[in-house]
Amino acid sequence: MYRRLIAALTLFSLSASPAVTAEPSEALLREAAELRDLALAESDAWRHAASLSTEVGPRLAGSSGDRAAVAWALAYLDGFGFDTVIPQTVTVPAWERGEAELRITAPWPQPLVGVSLGLTIGTPADGIEAPVVRFESLAALEAATSAMVRGHIVFIDEKMERTRDGSGYSAAVAKRSRGPSVASERGAVATVIRSVGTSSERFAYTGTTRFAEGVRPIPAFALAAPDADMLARQVATGRDVLLHLYSTARQLPPARSANIIADIQGATHPEEIVILGAHLDSWDLSTGAQDNATGVAIVLEVARLIAARERAPARTVRVVLYANEEAGLDGSRAYTAAALEAGLRHVIGLEADAGAGRVYALNSGVGEEALPVVEAMRGVLAPLGIAGGDNATRGGADLSTLRDAGMPLLRLEHDMSTYFDVHHTVNDTLDKVDPETLRHAVAAYAAVTWIAANVEEDFGAYPETVPPVDPAASGN
Template sequence: MTLKYLPLALVASCLLSVSAMAKQAPSFDEADLKVAAELRDQALNSSLDYEIVESLTTEVGPRMAGTPGDAAAVKWGVAKLKELGFDKVWTEPVTFTTWKRGVEMAEVIAPYPQPLVITALGFSVATPEDGLSAEIIQFDDLDALKNAPEGIAEGKIVFIKNRMERARDGSGYGPAVAARGQGASQAAAKGAVGILIRSIGTDSDRMAHTGMMRYDEGIKKIPAAALSAPDADLLENMIRRGKPVTVKMTIGAKQGGEYTSHNVIGEVTGSEKPEEYVIIGAHLDSWDLGTGALDDGAGIGITTAAAKLILGLPERPKRSIRVIMFANEEQGLVGGKAYAEAHKDHIKNIITAAESDFGAGKIWRIDSKVKPEAIPAVKQMAEVMEPLGISYGNNQAGGGPDLIPLRGKGISVFSLRQDGTDYFDYHHTPNDTLDKIDPEALRQNTAAYVIFAYLSAQMNGDFGTGFHQK
């Protein structure tokens, strides 16, 4: 049916609806697109992002949740944001149970005595003080262990040998990391007294990758550790010879008490709608083996420097921008969960969010999770990023680990996809240090984040809420 056959009142109603929809469709003013491009170019000529990471890794270093390094990082974050001139700086408490690493050693006792390089997995229980010796039983991957007969590992140390596949988008991590997270309880359910896994990483260095694991309720807790890749190869070679292989492992880890850390927040306060805000952030904690330069000092440098560039404009953006340095991401997204709970009654004030937590490789794609009518505006944003080598991808963004709790409450999110080809060479190892960061790549990241943050704060309309992703 055409409009000429409709009653005039209905025609008017239809036209008003179309007009309202047009008003609701998000867009950017040409002047704002121009400012975003200028901010992009400023970022490419600034070294502030690198200076921030250098400061964090030098003045604080390792900052595992609940340690003195964690407390020092919170003080550092507050001081840094104030030094940079943020309009508001504050902290919000995050409370959790702590874990402490102790001695960690392993060796092959028979048939070919040799030392092994291991590291305990986060929240592993300890072995007896004089160590744990048992025969090794090998499994190709976690599924092979799950599907094995009951009691097959009775009195033995399980060894899971699965290898992580290298990929630019890090997609090999998910399938491999299940062995770290679930392996201990699955092994214990089959009667094992301990577990060793091939490190969840893509390097061949003789250093092990730590990371979080968990125990299932009602199943005995057994010591859990990761082997360096060369030592996992060594163990495979010994087992291939057909003789029983006995390993001794000694782990002195222990549970600590409850501890309260803090999310550290700096705000660029909006000029027109200060109660509405854009989140850009990263996690402030790290594991204890390296200095946390890539995971996630780089993200702290990128997002803080991006916001500082916006602070330098003659006028504040329409909406606020919050840089959140999340506490204790590594041991269960604790800071992200605390922030989502503390702000659950004001979810609609969050215009959108993005987290930088994948190292310092160049961004190659921007993905969104927004209402369909906002996608043209996202593509406009991507056009400003094109000179950086970034293109629009899809509308299935995840946003970043610490944003999972907020994402579950329905906020829109963006993923600025970094090249992570070599990220898992260093992830959760002593080799996560400042020298692994390429300053040029870091600047490219900051340039992308400043475009995202500024345009999101200035946009006409909104990206939508109510997606309720899990």
């Protein structure tokens, strides 16, 4: 089915289009402002997030919840006015969390709240018991000798900084993505990390970890912050601290999932795609309200508003609900591979995967020639209290594969100050989502999308001058 869509779009790309001025017209900016105000008054993205949370719930890639989510999306999108809705089959790894039990056995026995990190192996049936060696940070572990680590359970106690732009996360997540591998290389029998995140509530954080080529996988866990505190207090007494770890986590055979690709076909440039990305999957611990039911809700509501306009956008507005962002970006890779093969033209991408905090800036990663367009977009956003931005965004995880192929990006920055209090925990639930803030976000995304889909200017290519992120630290 996807091939059919690609064929259709490829066909359209042969048609000629009239060249016009290089900046958004006053009329277009007025339309965008109208759409912004309409969204602010009437849009209801919360309803979509509530439906996905309530009628699907947890939806880890490869699970029955994931299949339910795909079915939900195909049925739910009926009311949104899309011209086409097509599922693209994606093969995803499947993993079962099973049970986990963590406890200190000496010097002072204490049960601990912790979870297995995503995709990691379980323990032997009678668990693992070993002495703990604590490191302040991943860097301290990297500087340690095997003699210190061998036969121990490595405890990486690094804390994460709370920031509005979420930058604390990419720094902190390295201990999760690489820490267990570094520990295993030095002979550790298991790894526990202080949960990535900013909360001191008693929730443990999940997320994938990866072992470097040739490194033996070991069980890896995250402790809730108060439990990391407890372990640290016992270690600080100077006594030998023993941990007992048990987990039945295991890989399952790969499973089928799907990207959902839904188009509002462009009236004059249907071959030019403005892509709105959000991932449909979630971790298994919660209903994934902010990660990422609200992202799904925002892009769907933007599409609904655009489909309801009197005239169709000039360019095609495509919503992609991606499969398995959380545990491997399989949906992102599958979509981009097919798109590149088909020579599809994505003029610009916008991704919603940064929670439901208030939008405060518009960043971009566009060619210099398009900066006046971005500036004009900021003008339309100004009445929402959204101010400024730079041209150095790296965007979100799902659009990173298209970005790496040169696609430029726009990014509406959500205030992430409290996002990492709930992210990847059982506590990512709908009650933390403010419908008004979500409406404000939809207004911003809709205005920006409408301009992107109608401006005659091209957005150029993703700038080569944006500094790369440390690939080890990239986390989803």
